[in-house]
Amino acid sequence: MHKGTHTSTDETISSMVNDIKPEQEEQVLQEVPKKIQELEHSKSNSIRELLQHVRLAFSMLRDSSYTLSWKTKALLIAGLLYFLLPSDLTPDFIPLIGYIDDAAVMTAIFKRIAHEVKHYKLMRNL
Numbered sequence: 001m002h003k004g005t006h007t008s009t010d011e012t013i014s015s016m017v018n019d020i021k022p023e024q025e026e027q028v029l030q031e032v033p034k035k036i037q038e039l040e041h042s043k044s045n046s047i048r049e050l051l052q053h054v055r056l057a058f059s060m061l062r063d064s065s066y067t068l069s070w071k072t073k074a075l076l077i078a079g080l081l082y083f084l085l086p087s088d089l090t091p092d093f094i095p096l097i098g099y100i101d102d103a104a105v106m107t108a109i110f111k112r113i114a115h116e117v118k119h120y121k122l123m124r125n126l
Contacts, residue, residue, distance in 0.1 A: 009101075009108045012089070016078035017071075025061060025073070028080045032058050035084055039099075047099055053106040054083055060120050072116050079109040 036054060039047055057076045060068060068076070082105045086092050089101040110117055120126070 009104050012082070013075070013078060013105060013108055013112075016082060017074045020074040020077050020081075024077055024081060028058075028077055028084070029062060031084050032080055044096070044099075046103055050083075050099055050103040050106060053103075053110055054080065056117065056120075056126075057106070057109070059124075060117075063120075063124075066120060066123065068116070072113050075109045075113055079106050082106075 032054065036051060036058075039051060042048065042051075057080055060066065061073065061076050061080070082088060083102050090098055092098040092102070
């Protein structure tokens with residue numbers, strides 16, 4: 001990813017995080033499993049990688065015995081909401097490239113919260 005894309009992704013994430021409301025967590029928890037199910041049989045390695053991030057983010061949000069800071073929770077919700085949007089920067093219905101931006105957003109979020117993800121994986125033996 002070149003610098004311009006990285007800045008754009010960071011700006012997108014920051015903008016979304018600033019607009020996150022706590023009630024959007026419930027929307028994410030209800031809708032993400034359906035979208036995962038739609039994509040889980042994809043043969044695309046990039047979609048499989050994206051789904052690994054999505055599943056982990058979803059698990060972290062859903063795990064009531066694991067405490068997340070609001071900032072981390074808002075980042076995860078923002079990433080998952082972006083994943084749910086069918087018409088984002090690159091519309092999801094475009095074959096092969098429709099999920100590139102979703103993957104870029106999730107990757108950027110996971111880089112920002114790498115310490116939290118590592119801790120969660122250690123705590124849950126993942």
